[in-house]
Amino acid sequence: MLNAGGGRGAAAESSGDHPVILSIGVDVVAIERISRSLAGGDGRFEKQVFTREERAACAGRADRAQVLET
Numbered sequence: 001m002l003n004a005g006g007g008r009g010a011a012a013e014s015s016g017d018h019p020v021i022l023s024i025g026v027d028v029v030a031i032e033r034i035s036r037s038l039a040g041g042d043g044r045f046e047k048q049v050f051t052r053e054e055r056a057a058c059a060g061r062a063d064r065a066q067v068l069e070t
Contacts, residue, residue, distance in 0.1 A: 034069045
């Protein structure tokens with residue numbers, strides 16, 4: 001299996017028919033772009049990108065956008 005860097009990732013067959021990918025990655029994003037996406041719109045961006053748990057953990061925080069961006 002190839003990872004985003006072009007290398008080969010390790011896979012284990014420990015979950016039945018579905019292989020488990022064993023790797024760690026880092027997402028590189030433009031913070032200003034994410035901040036604009038979070039500030040505008042109807043919340044669709046947040047629902048598409050972040051889990052329910054991530055959104056709940058940041059709800060009501062004054063620094064919500066900054067926490068979600070990282």
